[in-house]
Amino acid sequence: MLTRRIIPCLDVINRRVTKGVKFKNNVDLGDPVELAARYYEQGCDELVVYDITASAEHRPIDIDMVRGVARAVRIPFAVGGGISCLEDMSRVLLAGAEKVSVNSLAVKNPTIIAEGARAFGAQCIVLGMDPVRTDDQARCPSGYEITTRGFRERTGLDAVEWARRAEGFGAGEIVVNSVDADGTRQGFELTITRLIADAVRIPVVASGGAGCSRHLRDAFVEGHADAAIVAGMIHSGEYTIGRIKAELAADGVPVRKSA
């Protein structure tokens, strides 16, 4: 049986992993390559690394860091932040990443998804999206609007409509990172996760809000997610990947047997 994937997320600023709430009050958590190796040893199924200030600083992704992670782990990982063109995608993939994640760039220029899928294969192209709840049902019938640039800008795009379009362009996977839940550790935003998981045929990753194993179980069972991202709950040391998996397995969720 296909297992549900547990994916630690490393937000990196100046080659240090940081953790904030809603992209604010960031705390230094250590070296990204060391953290990647630690979570790999604990049995995570995949990793995602965001070079979160690359775009804002108009600099390319830290390729040395990507190479370091690729040497340290034998599982797939995605890299996001600072991808601005096909050439950036190529550099990241050749450095050893399996996937590239595009978010604001894809909103600005959706054809980058199609170009990336054609050049590198759909499985490489992850669409990251940051939906926020909205009352503007006229513009956003799903009740969720896409934001960009680290939640700073609203786009008027309906989240479910955007997910369907991205799938049509050839995205291989969608990460649904709820603005409302991000960093709260109060649980994933299950409504939007499920709306999108049911709207597309490609895998959907729940992101934002994981605080305990039960939240992941809810993302899989109620949110229909294929995978879930964890950050604060493991960075704090409160949980290991092994403990999350043991608790999920006890709750009837199929997980990969950890090393």
Next chain:
Amino acid sequence: MIAIIDYKAGNLTSVKLAFDALGQANVITSDPAVILAAERVVFPGVGAAGSAMRNIKELNLIPVLRSVIASERPFLGICVGTQILFDFSEEDEGTPCLGVLPGCVKLFRPSDPRDKVPHMGWNQMSIQRRHPLLQGVADNSDFYFVHSYYPEPADTTDIIGTTDYANVKFAAMVGRRNMAATQFHVEKSGRVGLKVLENFACWNGTLNPECSTLGLPPC
């Protein structure tokens, strides 16, 4: 030396890094002379069968591949590299392939919408017959898959291991003589994947006796 065949079908860095981690000399190459001189050959690939076949034709690699497979040298296919060993793939409106293994490659057509395509993530392989590459690998170990099409060998004796997805029991690993091939990404399958690659690096290309290893513990 292990030759990792570069036929412009995706990213080979992970395959190289995995052999580097095992301390095994390897080279990414599309040079027929280098491939023909290598002790072992890896035929990886991501992307689509149609472009993969076009690229190996343009690079004049078809006779090279046939020659290696016909020899006694260990040969390992991975993912799309595995799929195009068969006669035919449904991908890209139908793609005639190398035909060194009888059978075809089919698209997953799930009846349950919760079975997503591609089949992406970790799934178990049920071992159907012992093989030197699976020495020290437990039955039903999890491997990492990313694919929308799956191999269906015509000769079931070519099947080494099977995996269940979307109501299909497909061949996750196949092999014949000196040729072994995985649908999963062995290079991205954690410790157990590395164990398979270690076995490949030590394999003599025959089905027995079992060969020596570099010393990784069983998984």
